[in-house]
Amino acid sequence: MWILRLNMADRTYCLEEVPESLRNLGGRGVTSSIVHAEVPPLCHPLGPNNKLVFAPGIVTGTAAPSSGRISAGAKSPLTGGIKESNAGSSWGQHLAALQVKALVVEGQPSEKGHWVAHLTWDVPAGRPRVTFEPASEYVGKDLYEVFPALYKRYGAKVAVAGCGLAGEFGYANAGIVYNDMKDGPTRYSGRGGLGSVLASRGLKFIVIDALGAPGVTIADSSRFEQGRKMLVDALREHAITKPKGGLNTYGTAILINILNEAGGLPTRNFSSGRFEGAASTAGEAIFEGNKQRLGRELYNHACSPGCIIQCSNTWHRPDGSEHVSCVEYESSWALGANCGIDSLDDIAELIRLCNAYGLDTIETGGTLGVAMEAGVIPFGDGAAAIRLVQEMGQGTPLGRLLGSGTETVGRVYGVTRVPTVKGQSMPAYEPRAVKGIGITYATSTMGADHTAGYTIAPEILGVSGKLDPLSPEGKAALSRAFQATTAFIDSTGHCLFIAFAILDIASGFEGMVEECNGVLGTSWTNDDVVRIGAEILKKERAFNEAAGIGKEKDRMPEFMKYEPLPPHNQVFDVPDVALDSVYAEF
C-alpha cells in the first residue's frame, strides 16, 4: 500500500510507504490521522497549507458487502474544524485497487488553474502513476454535461471524483462528487465544503483507471471470507436492510413519515416538528409515484458495486423519464419539509441542481430555510427555491451568499433561528424531539451531523433497544458509544447502514470485525471497536481544539433552549455538563 501525494504547487507526485501508524487504519481513521498530523489547525481552509486526503476503508475494494465507501478529509471551509465526509462510489474501490491507502492533495499553484489528475497502474513498475492534464474545458459547466465528456475522454471503465461550479466558486457548501453506477454525478462527500478545498488546489477532477491494478491484498483470506459471510447473512436478515426490505423498497426517505409521526421532522426552518405535507414527500410516495409513472414497481439500486442493501432510488417525471437519483431522506426533507415544500417534482429538481453544481443537499436546504425565514422568498414556494439554487450555480451575489451555507446566510440577514452547530446545518432530526441525536449534533467533531452518532436507531427505530426520544437521560453515554463505533465503521469502508443489522445481530458485528482482521492480519475483538474509534475521535478533537473549537462550541443554537417545539412543546434540555461528558470521558 502507498501514500500517494499530489503536489499541486508544481503538479508533481510522489509515492511513500505507509507508516506503521497508519497500517491498520483506513477511511476516516486515515484521513483524520493525516489531517491531524499535517495540517496547521489555524490555516485558511482555502489557502496553501490545507491538505485534502482521500482514503478508502480497510475493506473497500474487497468483496465485503456494502463497503464501497471513500472518506475525504481536510480542514473544513464550512466549520473551520476537521472534516471527514464519506460517500459510496466505485471511485474508492478503484483507489483501493491501486493499493493507495491515502491520496493526499497538497500545495497550491501560484496561478489559478484547473487540472485533471489521471491515476493509472504502471504495470511494468508495479505502482500507481499520475499524469496531470488541463481541465479548462470542464470549467463553468453543469456536472451532468461534464461527466459524460470525462467518460468519453478517459474510457468507460474509469471512476471519477471532482467538484462542480460550487467548488470553483469556493463555496463553503461545495461537495466532492463521485460517479454512481451509471457514471452520473450523484454520489457525494457532501458535507463541509471539501469540493472547494479540492478546487482551491487547482484540481478539478481525479480520474482513476484501475486497469491492470493488483487490487486489495488480503492477509488471511479464510478469516475474511468467514467474516464477510456473517455480515452478509445479517444484512440479508434484518428488516431494514434485507432485499425488498425498508431501505431497498422505500429508500432512506422511508423515515419521513416515521419522524413526522414522532414530531421530530424539522419543518419550515426548525419551527415545528411536524409537516402537513410530509406524506407526499416520503419514501412511500416515491415508490407509489414511480409505480404510477412507470407502470411497474421499482426497487432501489446500489450506489457502488457490492452493496447488498441497495437503497439508492430514482425519481421519474410524469412521462416516465428519469428526473434525478437519488432522493434521499435528508434531501427530501432539507428541500421539502424544511422549506415547507411538498412536491416531489420540485424536490427532485432541487436535488438535480445540487448534483449539477456540486452542492450538499442538506446544507442547501438548511440555507433555503433560513433565507425563507429572512423573507428572501416565501416558505413553500418551490419555483422560487429552484430559482435561488440556480443563482448559486450562476454565482450572482445572492447565489454566492447562499453557497456559503446556512450560518452565513443567517448572519447576513440577522436571523436568530439558525439551525447549525459549528457552522454546519443540522440534518433531518429535530434535537428538541430526539435528545440523543441533539447530543451528537452538539458534540460531534464534525458539526451538526446525524451520521456521526446515529442514536436515531434506538431512539426512533427500536434498533438495539427502544429509548424515549424526548428524555435526555443516559443519552450522553449513548451518543459517546455511537460516535466511537461510527468512527470505527467509517474506517472500515462499510456503509453506516450496516449498523442496523450489526447492532441487532451479534454475528453481524463479529463479521465486520473479522473482515478487518482478514484484510489486515490483526486479531481485533469486538472490544477493540470502541477503543479504535475513540482514538480517531481524540485526534479529531485535538485538531479542533487547536483550531479554536473547544467545548463552548459543543452547544445547540440558543433558540432551541428557549423556543418550545410543536407538537411536543419541548426545548433542548440536555444540560451542558452532559454535553461536556461526551468527550471528557473518552
Added chain:
Amino acid sequence: MWILRLNMADRTYCLEEVPESLRNLGGRGVTSSIVHAEVPPLCHPLGPNNKLVFAPGIVTGTAAPSSGRISAGAKSPLTGGIKESNAGSSWGQHLAALQVKALVVEGQPSEKGHWVAHLTWDVPAGRPRVTFEPASEYVGKDLYEVFPALYKRYGAKVAVAGCGLAGEFGYANAGIVYNDMKDGPTRYSGRGGLGSVLASRGLKFIVIDALGAPGVTIADSSRFEQGRKMLVDALREHAITKPKGGLNTYGTAILINILNEAGGLPTRNFSSGRFEGAASTAGEAIFEGNKQRLGRELYNHACSPGCIIQCSNTWHRPDGSEHVSCVEYESSWALGANCGIDSLDDIAELIRLCNAYGLDTIETGGTLGVAMEAGVIPFGDGAAAIRLVQEMGQGTPLGRLLGSGTETVGRVYGVTRVPTVKGQSMPAYEPRAVKGIGITYATSTMGADHTAGYTIAPEILGVSGKLDPLSPEGKAALSRAFQATTAFIDSTGHCLFIAFAILDIASGFEGMVEECNGVLGTSWTNDDVVRIGAEILKKERAFNEAAGIGKEKDRMPEFMKYEPLPPHNQVFDVPDVALDSVYAEF
C-alpha cells in the same frame, strides 16, 4: 447615580441604585462589568438575551478636558465576543447629567417595532424619566434627514443616539450614531455592530433632554479642579494635542504620510505597506484643499463640548459647501489607501454614506478592500465603491452581504487575504510593519482594534520613547501595558488622545488620576491605573472564553505569516508564546 434599565419586551423602565461593585467605575469599566455579569456568553447577539449598555465615563459631564466619551457595550454581532465601543458626543454628557451611570437596554419585543426612548429629568421626583414613542416615521431613511426631524420634534437642546439603516437591516457592521456639535449624525460607536443590537431590541433612537438635571456630583471639588488643571496644561503643551498643533491643524489624518513613510499604511487590501496616492489623502491635503476651496485656513473643531484637542475636521466641495465631517485617519485610509482610492472627494462621499446609513467606516473600507480583491469591483474605482456602499443602504443581496463585514465577505468569495482578527477588520496600521500594534490586534478582547492598546505611540510617533516598529522584541509587554492603561482611560471618559500628553508629561498623567479621585472621592495613585485596567480586561477575557473565543483566536490571519509585505518584506513574526503571554501575565 442610577442604573437605568429599559425593558424593550414591554417598553417599561426601572431605576436601580448603583451597586458597590460599579460605584468607582465608569465607561468601559461599567459596560464590560455589566455585560460580563448579565449577558449569557453563548447568546445570539441579536436575540432576546443580549443587552446593550451605555455608560458615560467617570468624569464625563464635568469640566474635565476632552472627556465627552460615551461607552457602548454588548455581545458583538461582528466578533461574537464582548464589545466596548466609545465615541465623543454631548450625548454621554447629557446621560451623565441625568446621573445615569449605566443605561441598560434589555428584552426584545415579540413583534418587530421601532421606538424612541425619550429621557428627561423629572424635577419633582428628582430622577430620570423615560417615555417611549413610535419611531416609524424615522425608519428606512438617511440619518442626515432624520436628525433634523428629531431635533425639530424634541427641541434644539437634546442629544441623540441611535442607529441607521444598517442597524435596521441587522448588519454586523452597524454603528451607534450620536449627534455632533452641529447636531449632525457623525459621531460613532462604530465598531462591532452595536447599532444592530440596539435595533434588534426595537429601539431606534434614545433622545436625552437634560433640562433641569442636576449634573455630575463631584466628591472633592478642589482635588478635581487641581487634577483638571494639570491635565489641561499637559494637553496644551504637547505638540500633538496643543492648539494649532498636529491634531488641531491636520486632524488624525496627519498619520497618513507618517505611516506611509514607515511602510505601514495598509494598501489595496493589505498587499503593500505603501500607497503611491497617500499624500493626496493625508491631513495636509485636507488642510490645503479646504484652504483652496474656502479661501482661508480652517482649523479643526471639537467633537463634544469641553474638548481642547479639537481634532474633528470637515471636508468641503469645490464650491466651498460642506461635504462631510469628519475625515478621520482611519476613514481616509480605509476608504482610501486600502481600496487604492486617492481622491478625497470620493473618500468624503464614502464617509458621508457611512454616516447616512450608520456604518463603521473602518469595517466598510476593510469590506470594500476584500470585495475588490475578490474582483467584485476594481481597486481604485471610487465611483464603483460609492455604488457598493449605496447598495448597503438599499439592502440589496450584495449590500446585505457587504453590511456583514470583511470576514463574511471574504468567506463568501473564498478570499484568503482577509485582514481580520476575531471577525473584526484591521485598522490602518500594518502589523507586519509595526509589530506591537499587531500584538494588540491579535490579543485584544475586542478583535483587531488599534484603540485597544495604541503602541503606535512609541513605535511610530516617538511618544514615551522610540522603539523599532519592525522588531517584535519586548512588544508583548508593551501591548499588555498599553491595553491595561487604555482600559482605564476608556473608563474615565477621556478621549484616548490624552494619552500622547500624559505618557510624555508626568503631571498630565497624575492630573487624569486626580480628576477621578475628585469625582469619586477615591485615593488612587498612578499605580492603580494598570491594576484597574487589568481587572476590566480580565472580565472581558472571561466573557470571551465562555463565548468560545480563547487563545487560539489571539492570532493574526494566516496570510500575514507567509506573505512578506512590501516595502520591508516582513512577515508577522511574533511567536505564539509572546501573544499568549499578553493575557496570561495579567
